[in-house]
Amino acid sequence: MKAAVVFEKGSIPQYADFPEPEIIKENEVLVSVKAASIKNLDRARAGGTHYSTDNEVQQPKIIGSDGVGYLDNGTKVYFFSKNGSVAEKVLADRQLMVPIPENLDFSVAAALPNAVMGSAMGLQCKAGMQQGDTVLINGATGITGRIAVQIAKLYGAGKVIVTGRNETALQSLLELGADEAISLKLTDENFKQKIKEIHGETPVDVILDYIWGHSVEMILAALKGDGTFSHKTKLVSVGGMSGDHIQLSSQILRGTDIHISGSGLGSWTKEESKLLFSEIIPGMFQAAAEGKIKIETENVDLEYIESVWNKEIENGKRLVIRI
Numbered sequence: 001m002k003a004a005v006v007f008e009k010g011s012i013p014q015y016a017d018f019p020e021p022e023i024i025k026e027n028e029v030l031v032s033v034k035a036a037s038i039k040n041l042d043r044a045r046a047g048g049t050h051y052s053t054d055n056e057v058q059q060p061k062i063i064g065s066d067g068v069g070y071l072d073n074g075t076k077v078y079f080f081s082k083n084g085s086v087a088e089k090v091l092a093d094r095q096l097m098v099p100i101p102e103n104l105d106f107s108v109a110a111a112l113p114n115a116v117m118g119s120a121m122g123l124q125c126k127a128g129m130q131q132g133d134t135v136l137i138n139g140a141t142g143i144t145g146r147i148a149v150q151i152a153k154l155y156g157a158g159k160v161i162v163t164g165r166n167e168t169a170l171q172s173l174l175e176l177g178a179d180e181a182i183s184l185k186l187t188d189e190n191f192k193q194k195i196k197e198i199h200g201e202t203p204v205d206v207i208l209d210y211i212w213g214h215s216v217e218m219i220l221a222a223l224k225g226d227g228t229f230s231h232k233t234k235l236v237s238v239g240g241m242s243g244d245h246i247q248l249s250s251q252i253l254r255g256t257d258i259h260i261s262g263s264g265l266g267s268w269t270k271e272e273s274k275l276l277f278s279e280i281i282p283g284m285f286q287a288a289a290e291g292k293i294k295i296e297t298e299n300v301d302l303e304y305i306e307s308v309w310n311k312e313i314e315n316g317k318r319l320v321i322r323i
Helices: 040-047 106-117 120-126 143-154 167-175 188-201 214-223 250-255 270-289 302-308
Strands: 002-006 014-017 028-038 066-070 076-080 089-093 097-099 134-138 159-164 180-183 206-209 233-237 258-262 296-301 317-322
Touching (some): 014 302, 028 040, 028 106, 066 106, 076 089, 076 106, 076 270, 106 120, 106 270, 106 296, 106 317, 120 143, 120 206, 120 233, 143 159, 143 167, 159 167, 167 180, 188 214, 214 233, 296 302
Parallel strands (some): 134 159
Antiparallel strands (some): 002 014, 028 089, 028 317
């Protein structure tokens, strides 16, 4: 069969022949793959730089972590696979599989789950978001941030505030449901003052952060308590595009009711992971089928994987390999 294969650590995936998988375990099923999205996770795993590959033995492997396709009985499914997904056929675990609504396009179904994992899991499982909450999404102009805005609204957020550097993308989030946009290009003092003003009017309940670094330092400084009772705020780290470290004053932790956690592979409990496949992803598929969630894709055929691997994809779009 044909697949996108990495033969050496850090090399570009190649369109190549690869042995067709054979079912060995009782819980495995064969999926005829129709599409698979390419994400930062997939690029990092292919290059051997993601923490989940630290103990892997280097050998030729199929890239990708999830995809969509058909079972032998014609059922349309989304699947998660540790054995790669950008191939004509893939083995998948029955428990890591979700039916796809018939009217939902394969490209959308392939692109959506990772963004859902990077938003809904943080909002629902880590932050415990409640209806009416004020949600601040830091670094919201990427694909996952755009989905987070829509999901926060679906979950009943009373107010959604977004931050970002790309002015055009930032303004487009207002069309997706965000209530207020703050530019990260503001001076530090102006940015912190803006956060303080918003927090004073509608206290921030949840911060979903995609970039970490200096912007988080400023947000925490803006929320810093003054010794009186403070509002409880839950900050959930999902990404670190602006840096992996921050300086955090102990005074902020002592004087502010701030709760910091992370959401990602390894941080979810078994119960939360089951919820992802049993309720969260199916619910978001249905929302997308009904037009309540929108995600844009750039579709490329499998045979062109080498030429698009390092291509810069238009902001707000997810690269999807069609098979």
